[in-house]
Amino acid sequence: MTAVATVPPRDDTGAFRAALPHLAPFLAVLAAALILPLVGNDYWALIGTRMAIYWVLVSGLNLVVGFAGHLAIGYVALLTLGAYTTSVLVAGNVMPPLPVFAALPVAACVGALFGVIVGLPALRLRTFYFAMSTLGFATIVTQIALAWQSVTGGGIGIAGPEFPAPFNTAWGFYFLCIAIAAFTTWLSANVARSRYGRALIALRDAEVAAEATGISKPKMLIAIFLLAGACAAVAGGLFASLQTYITPDAFTFDLSILFFIAILIGGRGSILGPMLGTIILTILPEIAAPLAAWSTFLYAVLLLVIVLVMPGGIAALLDFRNRRPLAANRAIVPRPTALADIMRKSAGERTLALRGIVLSFGNVRAIDGLDLDVAPGQIHGLIGPNGSGKTTTLNVISGYYAAKAGTMTLGDNALPPGLPVLRAARGIARTFQTPRVIGEASVLENVMIGGSIEGRASFIEAMLALPRNRYDERVLAAKARALLGVVGLEALADVRADRLQHSELRFIEIARALMLDPDFLLLDEPAAGLSNDEIERLAELIKAISARGVGVLLVEHHADLIFDICHYVTVLNLGRTLAAGTPADIRVHKEVVSAYLGG
Amino acid sequence: MLASILASGLAAGAIYALVGVTYNTMFSTSRVMSFTAGQLAMLGGVFGSMFTLKLGLPAIAGFVLTLLGCALIGIITEFIAVRPVLKSLDQHLYVLSTLAVALMIQQVAAIKWGTEPQPFPRLIGWGSGVTDEKFWLPVLACALTILGLEYLYRRTLVGRAFLAIAEDNFAARALGLPERNLRIASYALAGVIGGVAGFSGGELLLAFFANGALLNFYGFVPVALGGLGNNRGAIIGGLALGLFQQAANFMVGGIFSSVAVFTLFIVVLLTAPQGLFGASTARRV
Numbered sequence: 001m002t003a004v005a006t007v008p009p010r011d012d013t014g015a016f017r018a019a020l021p022h023l024a025p026f027l028a029v030l031a032a033a034l035i036l037p038l039v040g041n042d043y044w045a046l047i048g049t050r051m052a053i054y055w056v057l058v059s060g061l062n063l064v065v066g067f068a069g070h071l072a073i074g075y076v077a078l079l080t081l082g083a084y085t086t087s088v089l090v091a092g093n094v095m096p097p098l099p100v101f102a103a104l105p106v107a108a109c110v111g112a113l114f115g116v117i118v119g120l121p122a123l124r125l126r127t128f129y130f131a132m133s134t135l136g137f138a139t140i141v142t143q144i145a146l147a148w149q150s151v152t153g154g155g156i157g158i159a160g161p162e163f164p165a166p167f168n169t170a171w172g173f174y175f176l177c178i179a180i181a182a183f184t185t186w187l188s189a190n191v192a193r194s195r196y197g198r199a200l201i202a203l204r205d206a207e208v209a210a211e212a213t214g215i216s217k218p219k220m221l222i223a224i225f226l227l228a229g230a231c232a233a234v235a236g237g238l239f240a241s242l243q244t245y246i247t248p249d250a251f252t253f254d255l256s257i258l259f260f261i262a263i264l265i266g267g268r269g270s271i272l273g274p275m276l277g278t279i280i281l282t283i284l285p286e287i288a289a290p291l292a293a294w295s296t297f298l299y300a301v302l303l304l305v306i307v308l309v310m311p312g313g314i315a316a317l318l319d320f321r322n323r324r325p326l327a328a329n330r331a332i333v334p335r336p337t338a339l340a341d342i343m344r345k346s347a348g349e350r351t352l353a354l355r356g357i358v359l360s361f362g363n364v365r366a367i368d369g370l371d372l373d374v375a376p377g378q379i380h381g382l383i384g385p386n387g388s389g390k391t392t393t394l395n396v397i398s399g400y401y402a403a404k405a406g407t408m409t410l411g412d413n414a415l416p417p418g419l420p421v422l423r424a425a426r427g428i429a430r431t432f433q434t435p436r437v438i439g440e441a442s443v444l445e446n447v448m449i450g451g452s453i454e455g456r457a458s459f460i461e462a463m464l465a466l467p468r469n470r471y472d473e474r475v476l477a478a479k480a481r482a483l484l485g486v487v488g489l490e491a492l493a494d495v496r497a498d499r500l501q502h503s504e505l506r507f508i509e510i511a512r513a514l515m516l517d518p519d520f521l522l523l524d525e526p527a528a529g530l531s532n533d534e535i536e537r538l539a540e541l542i543k544a545i546s547a548r549g550v551g552v553l554l555v556e557h558h559a560d561l562i563f564d565i566c567h568y569v570t571v572l573n574l575g576r577t578l579a580a581g582t583p584a585d586i587r588v589h590k591e592v593v594s595a596y597l598g599g
Numbered sequence: 600m601l602a603s604i605l606a607s608g609l610a611a612g613a614i615y616a617l618v619g620v621t622y623n624t625m626f627s628t629s630r631v632m633s634f635t636a637g638q639l640a641m642l643g644g645v646f647g648s649m650f651t652l653k654l655g656l657p658a659i660a661g662f663v664l665t666l667l668g669c670a671l672i673g674i675i676t677e678f679i680a681v682r683p684v685l686k687s688l689d690q691h692l693y694v695l696s697t698l699a700v701a702l703m704i705q706q707v708a709a710i711k712w713g714t715e716p717q718p719f720p721r722l723i724g725w726g727s728g729v730t731d732e733k734f735w736l737p738v739l740a741c742a743l744t745i746l747g748l749e750y751l752y753r754r755t756l757v758g759r760a761f762l763a764i765a766e767d768n769f770a771a772r773a774l775g776l777p778e779r780n781l782r783i784a785s786y787a788l789a790g791v792i793g794g795v796a797g798f799s800g801g802e803l804l805l806a807f808f809a810n811g812a813l814l815n816f817y818g819f820v821p822v823a824l825g826g827l828g829n830n831r832g833a834i835i836g837g838l839a840l841g842l843f844q845q846a847a848n849f850m851v852g853g854i855f856s857s858v859a860v861f862t863l864f865i866v867v868l869l870t871a872p873q874g875l876f877g878a879s880t881a882r883r884v
Contacts, residue, residue: 071694121865124872127691128632129823131698133868136816136861147854253812257702264695293710300702307695308683 025272025318026185029279033178037171045170046242051282052177053238055275058259059184060231062274063224065263067197069204070122070221071131074138076256078229081114082107082236083160083246084145084152090161093151100161104237108230115229116222123218138256145248157247160240177238184231187463189271191227194462194469195448195455195476196220201269201438202449209436212398213512214424214453223459254296258282261299265306267315269440276314322496332507334488334537336544342482344517346549350411351375352428352520357396357406359389359575366392367403368575374520374551379542381562381583382555384572385596390555391433393572394522397553398423398430424453427519431526435505437512439498443489446497446508447480450515476515483511487541502529510541520551527558539565563587571596604845606729610803611817612841613741614640617796618818619825619833620744624789625673626828627765628782629685631693634701635676637815639669639790641808642704643797645712648719648806658722666794673790676700677783701811708808719801733802740799744792745834761785765828817844820864826873 036048057079064072088094089103098106121133145152152158166172191197199220202210207217240246262281266273285295306313352374359367367389374380382390395401397408399420408415410426423430429450437446455476457469484490487507492500497508506526513521523542527535535558543565546552556562562569563583571578571592578596579589586592621636646668650661680696726732751758763771764781772778797810804810820840825832840860847856 071691073698121868124869127694129868129872131694132816132819132823133865135812136864139813139816140857140861143854143857147852294706297703297706297710300699300706303702304680304696304699307692307699311690311692 026189026275029275030178030182037174042170045174047282047286049170049174049177049238049242051279052174052181053235053242054259054262054282055181055278056177056184056238057232057235058262058274058278059181059188059271060224060228061259062263062266062271063188063191063197063200064119064228065260066266066268066270066274067192067200067204068122068221068224069201069268070119071127071260072119072122072134072228073131073260074118074134074136074253074256075228075232075259076251076253077118077134077138077141078111078115078232079236079239079255080141080145080248080251082111082233083240083243083251084158084236085110085233086161086237087158087240087246088151091158093158100163100237100241103161104234107233107237111233111236112226112230115225115227115232118229119221119225122221122225138253142248142251145251153247155247155249157245160242160244160246161237162244163241173241180234180238184234185271185275186465187227188231190465190469191224191459191463192269192271193473194457194465195452195472196223196459196462198441198445198449199452200224201441201445202452205438205440206436208400208420209432209509209512210449211420212423212430213450213516214421215449216421227463254299257296257299261303261306265302265313267313270313270315272318273313273315321494322499326492326495326499330491332488332504332534332537334507334541335486336541338482338486339514339544339548342479342486343514343545343548346376346427346517346519346551349376350519352397352415352551352553353409354393354397355407355409357393357403357408359392359396359401359403365575367396370406370572370575370577372553372570372577374553375568376519376551377546377549378567379546379552379554379565381566381569382553382572383557383559383562383569383596384578387574388572389575390572391524392575394430394524394553394555397522398428424516427516428522429513429516429518429520430522431506431509431513431524433524433528435502435509437497437505437508439496441497442494443484443497443500443508444477444480444493447484447511447515448476450512451476451479454516479515480511483514486514487511488537503531503534506530507538514545518550520553521545522553522555524555525557526554527556527561535561600849602729604842604849606731606734607803607848608842608845609838610734610737610800610841611845612838613737614796614800614804614814614837615817615821615840616834616837617737617741617744617792617799618814619821619837620748620830621789621793621796622818622822623828623830623833624785624792625681628761628778628785629677629681630688630768631681631685631697632819632822632827633676633681633693633697633789634815635672635680635697635704636789636793637813637818638701638704638811639672639793640797640800640814640818641708641811642669642672643794643799644719644801644804644806644810645708645797645808646794647798647801648717649712651720652718658720662798665798666791669790669794669797670787671790672704673786673788673793674783677786681782681786682779701815705808705811708811712806712808714808716805716807719806721802737796737799737803740795741834741837744795745830748830757781757784817860820860823864823868 036044061075064070085107086103089098089106090100118134118137122130146154162168163173167176199215202215203217203220243250258281262277263274266277285292291298354370354372357367357370370393384390396403399418402417455472457472462469481490481493484493487510489504489507527538530538539561542552566583569583569586570580571586573595579586579592618636618640621639622632625631625633643665646665647661650656650664651658680700681693684692684696723732752762760776760781763776764778821833821836824836844856844860847859
């Protein structure tokens, strides 16, 4: 599907000026890092190097913990793995010795592989379970390092790799680490700012909605586990060199805690925050030497304080823009007429047809032999009392439930049961009864999520900020802004979505669904919680959408809205069709009137 | 060898099972999985050694004081790490807050008690070889704890109130049950169970600060095997885990036994995320 919306021309100087406020803090940190050699001694070189190495690991881990929201607390395991792989390869314990600059990339590959192995449980497990599995992995790696004496030297240890000149002095090595840290920062920032970064946050905060827009969780997670594992292993190689000699004791669990807490102190979904967090946590024990033994205790106290008092972390403290109050009496004024310029007109040849759908939960038949046709360009109303199976029908169509019997077809093709992730590619978009938006992302980003599958750039291209990714970003942003104009929310584009009112969230969901240029749009009670004025505007908007050839399936309790705009109405009761016909037929249908409308 | 595997497997398994029950006891009233479960068992050993060896108290007095100390830690956990995050249970902040408390406990133990394993006294002095008390004491403690819990849950009003809260928190509160006090009580009870695990297993595991992290993991495996909140599953899972681990230990060596346990854990979680005895999860949309 192609966007009709015009692609804004490239304007690099303007883009740079817009990015400068975001870029400035990073440049300041880099400048400070470059000034350090002029003012510091070798002791500071050591601390600075350590900071840079930790950040190499944290910058990758941040995508896992801060963006994807998976609580990986045992990442010291991958640091250990990288340190031993590099050291062993350079020492030549198992094969002819490699030069250190060849050993590091090998270690990165090994780390990436194990990053995925450690991360795989995250596809099925959340929170505590995943935290436990990474913790278990961390204990195992140390034990293996202790036991595999012929390779790792066991408890006696092994010499770390030595870098050739000019990186064999304290400051030379420092600059190497800073350069690598700057590079991983750039990589992770590119991922974070691309549609992949947004998809990660969507999977974290609104997984169901992310699936409906076609974001595949396994693909996304595997990509970032590869990146995080590689970063951690490279950090391990550098760490081994800094230590000059490594034993399993060097990789205490306290390090894991430092990495993990640095991200949480920094704040989720931020890069600057965790970077400052890493710097603070590395310096903290140094400037308070008597407290060095208590450093883990301090980290733990910090973690508790952050969780209880300041869940947003440093990033929330620095987010000045979202403290400005919003206008209190703002109104949503959609401009449905603009839709024609933005949305591709749907080809409008295929009908979405359900035949004999049956779905039960235990002994309750939620849907019991339902037939339904949604024709292109038509608004099909689905009404009925609570528990009659309306939302369940939407969930069957969008694949969250697999029907026990019956068929779904889209034109001539069968629509397979289940598999919600594949619905977006087939042109089916939806909204939810309770709006599922990402509170911590901006309104614009929330809408851009809807176009995730339209992006052309691969993860690698996004990570390296290649032209195709930049093109994707421009197209998605322009289209999202235009659609926000259509639903009347363009003034709020840059505001965090959790600051909005309920009714505004409903319109965001519609804009997000339209990003797909869908052939079919499933709306689940879009008018719930809206004022009368807003319902009227919503009605105009839905009519304009169907005029673009979109088949709309509308679940609603507001009978007036249904009878106003629908071309066809199906009434459900106890999972069966009670009546079906034009609004005029339904309004006078005896059973419907007595069972549902009253009168 | 078989006798050794059985003796050490059942002993270790009984300790893992008790830690699993500690997890479940906290979970039942608060829906929170707490990283402090293993730390409570670690404290059982450290407190026990401190009271009986360092301070020279009689075993009974040391036992009672240990349980009191662990119960107190349990209550403190409830106040500072659980109650504040209950309002937003869906954000899973409890993972972080209980991790923070667990780390604090571990760090204080490491600094104040020492980072070397320290001996735990012989309590009774019965048996030798595979019938040594260090093997049967944890099993006995586990059996008595189960009997005690069964009595509590089935015969007493407080126990039934626990079950009611665990079954349906909202309905229980609507009936007027003092949910908050019951939650505090359950955290104290969890402290006691963890303390029993650590005290009875003290001769086997010694008084060692790093036992906390170890037992956190090995105690969680039976919970994952048996399903959250399912005590019967945790007991069966714990004993099975102990036997499996010790059999692997004797046959292929210590390192690979932990690799084997980890692999088992991951495989079970991936194939049956709700545990072998658990119920399936709620709807998402």
